[in-house]
Amino acid sequence: MLVGHSSYYLNSIWHQLDPFDPVFPSWGQFALRYAGYLCAPGFLMMAGAMVWWSYQRRIKKASDWSVRWYLIQRGLFLVVAQMTWVNSSWGGFRTFNPWHFGIIACIGLSMILLVFIIKLRWQFRLAIGLAILVIHPFLLNFQYDTENILEQVLMQTFIDSGDFNKYPVLPWFALAILGSVMATGWLSIWKTDKKRMLMSLGIAATAFLLAIVIRMGRGYGNISPFSEFGSWSFLLDQKYPPSLFMNLWFFASVVLGVSLFIAIGKLSPKLLMVFSIPGKVPLFFYAVHLAILGIFVKRLNIFYREGEVLESLLGVVIMLVVMLPLCKWFFGVKRRSKNYFIQMI
Amino acid sequence: MTILNKISLSLIIVVFLLGFGCTSRIETPIMDENSTLIYPPKNADDVSVKITFCRKIDKKTGNLVGEGTIFTITNKSKIQAVVEFENLFNNGKDKLMFHLDWVGPDDKSIFLKRILLSPDDSLSIIKGSISVSAETREPGKYKLKIYYFRELIAEKSFELSPQPQLKELIEKGFSIAITLCRSVEKKSGERIGVDSIFMIKGKSKVRAYYDLPGLVDLGSRYLLFYFDWIDQNDSSFYKKQIVIDAEDTTSYFGSSISIRPGKREPGNYTLQLYLFNELLAEKKFELIPEPEEIPINLNAKITLYRKLDKKTGKRVDEGAIFTLKNKRKVRALIDILNRSEYIDRELKLQLEWIGPNGKSFYKKKIVFAPGDPISVINSSISISPDKRQAGEYSFRLFLFKELIAEKKFELRL
Numbered sequence: 029m030l031v032g033h034s035s036y037y038l039n040s041i042w043h044q045l046d047p048f049d050p051v052f053p054s055w056g057q058f059a060l061r062y063a064g065y066l067c068a069p070g071f072l073m074m075a076g077a078m079v080w081w082s083y084q085r086r087i088k089k090a091s092d093w094s095v096r097w098y099l100i101q102r103g104l105f106l107v108v109a110q111m112t113w114v115n116s117s118w119g120g121f122r123t124f125n126p127w128h129f130g131i132i133a134c135i136g137l138s139m140i141l142l143v144f145i146i147k148l149r150w151q152f153r154l155a156i157g158l159a160i161l162v163i164h165p166f167l168l169n170f171q172y173d174t175e176n177i178l179e180q181v182l183m184q185t186f187i188d189s190g191d192f193n194k195y196p197v198l199p200w201f202a203l204a205i206l207g208s209v210m211a212t213g214w215l216s217i218w219k220t221d222k223k224r225m226l227m228s229l230g231i232a233a234t235a236f237l238l239a240i241v242i243r244m245g246r247g248y249g250n251i252s253p254f255s256e257f258g259s260w261s262f263l264l265d266q267k268y269p270p271s272l273f274m275n276l277w278f279f280a281s282v283v284l285g286v287s288l289f290i291a292i293g294k295l296s297p298k299l300l301m302v303f304s305i306p307g308k309v310p311l312f313f314y315a316v317h318l319a320i321l322g323i324f325v326k327r328l329n330i331f332y333r334e335g336e337v338l339e340s341l342l343g344v345v346i347m348l349v350v351m352l353p354l355c356k357w358f359f360g361v362k363r364r365s366k367n368y369f370i371q372m373i
Numbered sequence: 374m375t376i377l378n379k380i381s382l383s384l385i386i387v388v389f390l391l392g393f394g395c396t397s398r399i400e401t402p403i404m405d406e407n408s409t410l411i412y413p414p415k416n417a418d419d420v421s422v423k424i425t426f427c428r429k430i431d432k433k434t435g436n437l438v439g440e441g442t443i444f445t446i447t448n449k450s451k452i453q454a455v456v457e458f459e460n461l462f463n464n465g466k467d468k469l470m471f472h473l474d475w476v477g478p479d480d481k482s483i484f485l486k487r488i489l490l491s492p493d494d495s496l497s498i499i500k501g502s503i504s505v506s507a508e509t510r511e512p513g514k515y516k517l518k519i520y521y522f523r524e525l526i527a528e529k530s531f532e533l534s535p536q537p538q539l540k541e542l543i544e545k546g547f548s549i550a551i552t553l554c555r556s557v558e559k560k561s562g563e564r565i566g567v568d569s570i571f572m573i574k575g576k577s578k579v580r581a582y583y584d585l586p587g588l589v590d591l592g593s594r595y596l597l598f599y600f601d602w603i604d605q606n607d608s609s610f611y612k613k614q615i616v617i618d619a620e621d622t623t624s625y626f627g628s629s630i631s632i633r634p635g636k637r638e639p640g641n642y643t644l645q646l647y648l649f650n651e652l653l654a655e656k657k658f659e660l661i662p663e664p665e666e667i668p669i670n671l672n673a674k675i676t677l678y679r680k681l682d683k684k685t686g687k688r689v690d691e692g693a694i695f696t697l698k699n700k701r702k703v704r705a706l707i708d709i710l711n712r713s714e715y716i717d718r719e720l721k722l723q724l725e726w727i728g729p730n731g732k733s734f735y736k737k738k739i740v741f742a743p744g745d746p747i748s749v750i751n752s753s754i755s756i757s758p759d760k761r762q763a764g765e766y767s768f769r770l771f772l773f774k775e776l777i778a779e780k781k782f783e784l785r786l
Contacts, residue, residue: 256397
């Protein structure tokens with residue numbers, strides 16, 4: 029995420045890059061952009077996992093409805109956060125632009141929808157998640173008038189991507205469901221790290237294989253053509269909205285990433301510290317780093333889209349230096365505070 | 374390291390390699406002879422590309438007009454790019470994805486176009502264009518980048534120059550005058566009938582010429598002129614665009630209109646000459662109707678005789694019967710008795726000598742120009758026995774292909 033956002037503000041390629049149909053002048057630029065592709069699937073799967081885990085923890089102390097209501101409120105809070113803070117922070121709060129959805133709203137809506145099936149056994153949730161992924165490519169064939177506000181909002185909220193929303197809920201909700209399924213394994217069924225890693229690697233390998241089979245078929249589940257296996261065009265099928273290949277590929281990547289974190293945690297636990305600090309207050313990290321970049325880089329026009337790959341990576345380092353202490357501070361505040369809004373962040 | 378960790382690490386490495394994609398191009402570009410910056414394929418038989426810019430493509434011939442890399446910002450104009458590919462579908466791919474990205478002087482993308490080609494398209498050329506109107510484009514260096522399956526494979530720069538200002542050109546010697554004339558002598562180029570009043574008739578035309586100054590340094594810019602012909606109702610009825618390239622050595626250019634009866638109405642017309650949509654010169658002219666034709670009733674007298682006495686000047690052996698003999702001739706004297714009545718008219722006459730078989734064996738065309746006072750014509754034929762035979766002959770006079778006089782005569786042995 030930070031890599032992607034740092035590039036968005038500092039990298040001159042964004043003068044030309046169309047996120048809906050990207051092209052790249054060099055491997056470095058491709059890699060920088062592609063690294064950011066992991067962010068949204070990771071967010072959604074972790075949100076799904078969090079909803080499941082939160083429900084499991086809270087249901088022991090509260091009624092079913094109150095737990096669900098709490099999670100719905102969190103989802104709604106994210107939708108409001110998107111429409112207010114996040115949308116405005118992209119431009120450094122120069123304009124107020126509430127009528128736009130994005131990744132945070134998509135996570136919020138996915139959380140709300142997930143609340144209604146969170147009590148289902150993992151097999152049912154898995155079936156629902158996979159069914160949505162399988163059906164979504166067919167739904168993309170729906171024709172609609174992008175000039176018609178109602179049609180645009182409905183289609184782009186749930187199925188397609190466009191100016192109103194790049195992150196339609198359906199395919200990303202499916203990933204959230206799969207995240208909740210994986211959380212069942214990671215946090216409940218698989219009791220040891222060894223088991224967690226083994227199962228995760230097996231699931232990731234299966235998903236990768238399935239994604240490759242679908243991509244090589246060049247038909248169902250694909251959106252853009254590709255030149256050859258492993259090429260840029262092979263990997264960059266389509267993100268907005270994601271193809272079935274992309275969903276499976278990044279589901280596998282996130283699962284693999286989690287097993288990597290488990291492995292790092294076992295081999296060198298201190299390394300995880302860097303990731304665990306923002307991981308404790310992810311919305312704070314997202315909202316504040318975006319606001320800082322929006323205000324200082326875009327609004328004050330400090331090196332806005334003047335750099336390339338190296339400058340983007342330097343931006344990541346600088347933002348980490350700025351954000352890690354802030355996250356640590358806010359985590360402390362959040363732990364001590366009983367304020368409703370602070371708890372929601 | 375446990376087996377589990379080894380498996381994990383191996384899988385991560387595999388995914389890393391897959392996930393960060395291989396390129397099919399060498400990242401160090403080379404400049405080809407066409408000034409296209411090429412990122413050569415790692416595999417020699419992979420797709421390669423050549424980019425050519427031009428002002429337009431001739432619709433009929435398909436030829437590129439105004440090829441180059443320097444263009445002038447001009448309203449309602451475009452720059453065309455012709456992208457020629459080699460080795461398309463060599464690798465058995467069923468669908469090829471290309472992107473044409475036009476990039477402005479600020480390095481921002483102006484227009485990105487995605488093109489999918491399938492073998493059925495049987496295309497090896499892609500064409501693209503962008504407007505170069507002053508409202509949309511700034512002077513500066515632009516680029517067209519070609520991407521193949523999202524990888525940059527070629528790019529070529531071109532420059533947009535600002536339009537030369539009218540004032541600047543006039544200071545450099547550009548005239549604000551147009552010359553109108555009826556015709557031009559093909560060999561000498563002399564303009565005939567320079568005037569501002571023209572008669573609607575026959576196949577007549579009004580020709581307009583604009584004379585360019587000598588060598589004028591316009592840098593690399595070209596000049597875009599157009600003539601606008603405006604009729605008596607102030608409606609434009611014909612426009613002609615002329616482009617003078619920087620390297621052009623022409624000293625003038627022109628445009629013409631037909632003023633045939635029925636095609637144009639009499640009245641006051643205007644011709645305007647624009648340079649990059651700014652009025653450079655204007656010329657008013659008048660079309661007048663052709664005077665009504667009065668029927669011609671020529672009164673011609675034909676006299677046949679053998680010879681003219683050199684001393685007395687008298688005609689010898691006038692009559693209608695002549696004897697065939699070597700070196701002898703029959704001569705005809707045609708006297709147009711009322712020539713003076715039609716002195717202001719052009720008269721097209723034809724003389725014909727007709728043999729005993731009723732066929733013409735000698736014809737002669739004569740034109741009396743308006744104002745020409747000549748009213749007598751002479752014609753003769755040899756009556757040597759080796760050329761003629763005995764029999765009934767006749768001599769005919771035609772005016773505008775209409776027979777107006779005839780004289781019969783006989784040749785005897």
